[in-house]
Amino acid sequence: MAGARPQNSATSKQNYDLDQIWGDLKLGIDEVFRRSPMSKMRYMELYTYVYNYCTSVSQNSNGNQRTSGAKNKKSSQPSGAQFVGLELYKKLKDFLKNHQSALLEKGANLMDEPVLKFYTKQWEEYQFSAKVLNGICSYLNRHWVKRECEEGTKGIYEIYQLALVTWRDNLFKNLNKQVTSAVLKFIERERCGEPINTRLVSSVKNCYVELGLNEEDPTAKGQNLAVYKESFENQFLKDTERFYSRESEEFLRQNPVTEYMKKAESRLKEEERKVLEYLHETTLASLLKTCEKVLIEKHLERFDEEFQSMLILDKDEDLGRMYQLVSRIPDGLTKLRDLLETHISTVGLTAIEKLGDDAQNDPKLYVNTILEVHRKFNSLVIRAFNRDGGFVASLDKACGKFINNNNVTKLAQNSNKSPELLAKYCDALLKKSSKNPEDAELEETLNQIMTVFKYIEDKDVFQKFYSKMLAKRLVQSMSASDDAEASMITKLKQACGFEYTSKLQRMFQDVGLSKDLIEAFRKHLEKSESALNVDFSIQVLSSGSWPFQQGCTFSLPSVLEKCVARFTTFYSTMHSGRKLNWLYHMSKGELVTHCFKSTYNITASTFQMSILLAYNESVSWTVGKLAVFTEIKEEILIQVLQILLKSKLLKIADASDDAMVNDDAIKSDTVIELFKMYKNKKLKVNINIPMKGEQRQENDCTHKHIEEDRKMLIQAAIVRIMKTRKQLPHQQLLAEVMAMESSRFKPKVAVIKKCIDILIEKEYLQRQDGQKDTYNYLA
Amino acid sequence: MGVDGIAAFCKDLNVEPEDPVMLVVAYLLNADQNLEIKKNNWISAWASLNCSKIADIKKTLPTIREEYLGPKSPNFKLVYQFTFQFARAENQKSLSLDTAVEYWRLLLSDRFKYLDKWIQFVTTQHRKAISKDTWNLLLDFAETDLDAYDTEGAWPVLIDEFVDYLRGGA
Numbered sequence: 001m002a003g004a005r006p007q008n009s010a011t012s013k014q015n016y017d018l019d020q021i022w023g024d025l026k027l028g029i030d031e032v033f034r035r036s037p038m039s040k041m042r043y044m045e046l047y048t049y050v051y052n053y054c055t056s057v058s059q060n061s062n063g064n065q066r067t068s069g070a071k072n073k074k075s076s077q078p079s080g081a082q083f084v085g086l087e088l089y090k091k092l093k094d095f096l097k098n099h100q101s102a103l104l105e106k107g108a109n110l111m112d113e114p115v116l117k118f119y120t121k122q123w124e125e126y127q128f129s130a131k132v133l134n135g136i137c138s139y140l141n142r143h144w145v146k147r148e149c150e151e152g153t154k155g156i157y158e159i160y161q162l163a164l165v166t167w168r169d170n171l172f173k174n175l176n177k178q179v180t181s182a183v184l185k186f187i188e189r190e191r192c193g194e195p196i197n198t199r200l201v202s203s204v205k206n207c208y209v210e211l212g213l214n215e216e217d218p219t220a221k222g223q224n225l226a227v228y229k230e231s232f233e234n235q236f237l238k239d240t241e242r243f244y245s246r247e248s249e250e251f252l253r254q255n256p257v258t259e260y261m262k263k264a265e266s267r268l269k270e271e272e273r274k275v276l277e278y279l280h281e282t283t284l285a286s287l288l289k290t291c292e293k294v295l296i297e298k299h300l301e302r303f304d305e306e307f308q309s310m311l312i313l314d315k316d317e318d319l320g321r322m323y324q325l326v327s328r329i330p331d332g333l334t335k336l337r338d339l340l341e342t343h344i345s346t347v348g349l350t351a352i353e354k355l356g357d358d359a360q361n362d363p364k365l366y367v368n369t370i371l372e373v374h375r376k377f378n379s380l381v382i383r384a385f386n387r388d389g390g391f392v393a394s395l396d397k398a399c400g401k402f403i404n405n406n407n408v409t410k411l412a413q414n415s416n417k418s419p420e421l422l423a424k425y426c427d428a429l430l431k432k433s434s435k436n437p438e439d440a441e442l443e444e445t446l447n448q449i450m451t452v453f454k455y456i457e458d459k460d461v462f463q464k465f466y467s468k469m470l471a472k473r474l475v476q477s478m479s480a481s482d483d484a485e486a487s488m489i490t491k492l493k494q495a496c497g498f499e500y501t502s503k504l505q506r507m508f509q510d511v512g513l514s515k516d517l518i519e520a521f522r523k524h525l526e527k528s529e530s531a532l533n534v535d536f537s538i539q540v541l542s543s544g545s546w547p548f549q550q551g552c553t554f555s556l557p558s559v560l561e562k563c564v565a566r567f568t569t570f571y572s573t574m575h576s577g578r579k580l581n582w583l584y585h586m587s588k589g590e591l592v593t594h595c596f597k598s599t600y601n602i603t604a605s606t607f608q609m610s611i612l613l614a615y616n617e618s619v620s621w622t623v624g625k626l627a628v629f630t631e632i633k634e635e636i637l638i639q640v641l642q643i644l645l646k647s648k649l650l651k652i653a654d655a656s657d658d659a660m661v662n663d664d665a666i667k668s669d670t671v672i673e674l675f676k677m678y679k680n681k682k683l684k685v686n687i688n689i690p691m692k693g694e695q696r697q698e699n700d701c702t703h704k705h706i707e708e709d710r711k712m713l714i715q716a717a718i719v720r721i722m723k724t725r726k727q728l729p730h731q732q733l734l735a736e737v738m739a740m741e742s743s744r745f746k747p748k749v750a751v752i753k754k755c756i757d758i759l760i761e762k763e764y765l766q767r768q769d770g771q772k773d774t775y776n777y778l779a
Numbered sequence: 780m781g782v783d784g785i786a787a788f789c790k791d792l793n794v795e796p797e798d799p800v801m802l803v804v805a806y807l808l809n810a811d812q813n814l815e816i817k818k819n820n821w822i823s824a825w826a827s828l829n830c831s832k833i834a835d836i837k838k839t840l841p842t843i844r845e846e847y848l849g850p851k852s853p854n855f856k857l858v859y860q861f862t863f864q865f866a867r868a869e870n871q872k873s874l875s876l877d878t879a880v881e882y883w884r885l886l887l888s889d890r891f892k893y894l895d896k897w898i899q900f901v902t903t904q905h906r907k908a909i910s911k912d913t914w915n916l917l918l919d920f921a922e923t924d925l926d927a928y929d930t931e932g933a934w935p936v937l938i939d940e941f942v943d944y945l946r947g948g949a
Binding site for chain 2: 767
């Protein structure tokens with residue numbers, strides 16, 4: 001008001017005394033801080049005060065500082081200018097201090113919400129005012145303050161920052177505890193469900209962040225969160241920890257884990273939102289960590305327990321939630337994975353045990369049970385556990401366990417039962433039958449079989465059985481669909497490599513070639529003069545690829561002999577140097593009967609045919625004479641006769657027509673005659689059924705072959721390994737052999753040891769002198 | 780020198796032909812299966828033991844006995860292993876069971892506490908000839924503790940089966 005009107009002339013050389021201007025300047029600053037509206041004129045007035053003040057003294061001295069005055073530090077500063085800037089600076093500082101002390105008095109006794117309101121309001125106003133002040137003093141900032149900073153004087157800041165610093169030292173220091181605890185109380189209230197004024201909290205946050213300036217380098221830009229962290233965040237985190245520990249303990253005491261998980265989940269979401277709303281973003285990471293620690297990690301044991309029962313009760317959604325929560329904790333999932341693995345094996349084993357003895361003879365049931373278990377847990381892993389690698393591994397391990405070692409294999413006392421049943425199931429699917437599934441369905445089922453196949457340890461067993469059954473199917477033309485067969489072989493190739501399926505491919509090729517051969521043979525017959533009176537077709541198989549054995553002694557009925565002879569000549573003209581071995585025990589033919597009431601068309605195996613054709617010569621034969629006539633060995637003859645007797649084409653002489661056939665009733669001197677009263681509803685009869693004894697024999701044979709093949713493989717592997725290593729301790733040798741053969745089958749230690757013994761005998765290996773556990777390779 | 784010579788030799792030494800010490804002698808003399816001893820071997824062997832007369836030999840016998848057959852002697856292994864090829868018939872890789880049993884009784888009675896069980900096992904369950912590997916390692920087995928036996932270790936299969944048999948298994 002009464003201040004002298006400043007003379008705004010730049011050229012005037014008046015010495016502006018600080019006290020003179022200070023009066024009005026102070027009033028002006030008061031106005032600013034009181035937030036009274038200020039006109040532009042007034043603002044300029046104040047600005048000019050500062051300006052004049054700063055520049056005035058410089059006129060006193062050397063006088064060349066009036067120019068832009070930025071970085072003029074070289075020349076010796078007249079101490080006068082410094083001094084003056086400093087004076088003003090000090091005055092400003094004092095002013096601010098007083099202002100703040102006044103405020104402090106007002107707010108010192110406030111707590112909770114009032115203190116928050118007070119603080120935030122004051123702070124916001126203060127901030128604004130400080131900015132204005134900063135603007136007013138910008139000349140001072142630009143020159144004097146800058147110079148001081150460059151010279152390294154401590155404690156001199158730009159006015160705005162000075163305002164902050166003084167606020168911090170005066171107001172903040174004294175009030176912050178109350179403010180912080182008020183904020184924390186607020187947050188707790190919010191956690192308990194009360195809505196709060198989040199704006200208050202976020203302004204407090206902003207304030208703290210602002211206050212964190214870098215004292216070393218006041219011109220450094222960017223936020224410094226030291227104050228925020230110290231005064232607020234640390235406590236906040238502690239508080240959070242305390243709050244949630246308490247809450248989670250209590251909740252768990254009164255509620256089941258499933259409910260707790262839901263609550264935990266929602267809490268975590270809440271906290272995240274909080275950060276977005278009114279906390280600093282850097283807090284998010286530590287906040288979540290704290291919460292996770294308290295909400296989840298502390299209770300991991302309870303979780304683990306609950307996991308088990310959730311698995312049993314198939315609570316998929318809850319399992320998924322638990323996975324989400326526990327996956328936040330590092331290494332939290334390990335226990336869960338193990339639990340899952342154990343659970344799956346148990347379920348698998350029980351499922352198979354429930355099948356009981358039936359499973360051994362019903363491949364479809366067995367395989368489907370396995371698939372069911374696998375499917376269920378596979379979908380669980382995908383849905384609830386997010387296809388997590390660790391859980392997929394647990395599933396695989398568990399399936400491997402229960403597929404290869406379960407009740408069925410125990411009953412059969414042979415771990416090869418699993419792959420055998422799998423192969424039998426394939427056979428059932430691919431064989432022509434009255435209920436063949438559609439192509440797409442078949443494809444799907446085959447894919448599922450491959451899933452189980454993946455887990456089988458003894459893949460070579462599967463291969464043996466599969467190739468045996470495939471051979472039978474091909475030879476008897478019983479494949480349901482060539483495409484399906486081919487697709488299955490491709491799948492096996494993909495799973496196991498080319499070597500595994502090369503023989504199977506060869507078999508296919510042979511069948512194709514044979515078809516061409518028959519065509520050629522027929523043409524040849526047409527061209528030649530003598531025709532065969534018999535409709536005759538053959539299949540030529542390359543002996544290396546097919547799993548058939550040599551037949552036994554046999555003399556072909558003369559009718560057929562001609563055919564055989566003709567074909568043999570024909571073939572040798574086509575491929576000289578190849579030898580044909582006839583497998584009569586796999587061949588079959590059709591007979592037409594003229595001796596019964598109706599004309600029957602009988603499909604019979606070659607052995608059966610030759611026996612029946614014998615009855616063309618005489619109606620009654622003794623077994624012994626039959627044996628001589630057909631040149632079939634008696635044991636086999638008897639078995640064939642049994643089937644013929646069962647089919648009622650023949651009967652034992654002097655026995656009643658309906659007599660049951662006893663296995664041991666047939667001896668060399670039993671007389672067997674044609675049953676003239678033979679009747680059958682169907683005109684086409686097939687008596688070519690496999691002999692039971694034969695089947696069992698075959699099975700055992702196959703198993704023996706597998707064992708022998710394995711022995712060979714193991715020996716070859718041992719020799720290979722020892723050749724490279726020259727010397728190897730026993731345990732390592734075992735480990736390497738196992739690793740080498742693991743893709744085909746899992747070698748047993750006992751078998752490997754036997755092979756080692758054999759090789760020592762054969763002098764491929766020897767024990768190291770003095771170290772009986774180490775072997776040396778003998779070239 | 781042939782079989783009769785050996786017999787006479789034994790008499791001179793006052794030793795039974797079945798005495799294990801004769802095995803040691805055979806070993807030292809590098810006698811082959813049929814107790815054929817070459818003259819050179821004879822001379823050099825006895826010379827290395829500083830014996831030039833029968834009386835000397837008699838005197839050194841106890842030392843030999845101690846050195847090769849004593850319970851702690853490391854040379855026993857050599858004699859034992861030598862016995863395998865000494866005892867087997869010509870043209871055969873393995874030792875016939877009966878001969879093996881005899882020699883086992885001769886050599887291992889004091890060392891192998893399961894000897895009787897072993898012989899029982901081998902004559903009832905195995906019934907085949909004994910391979911060199913099994914023979915050699917039986918001595919090792921006799922010296923190992925049964926509880927420390929590891930079936931997955933580097934033992935021959937027959938000894939594994941024997942341990943099973945002992946433990947009440949197969």
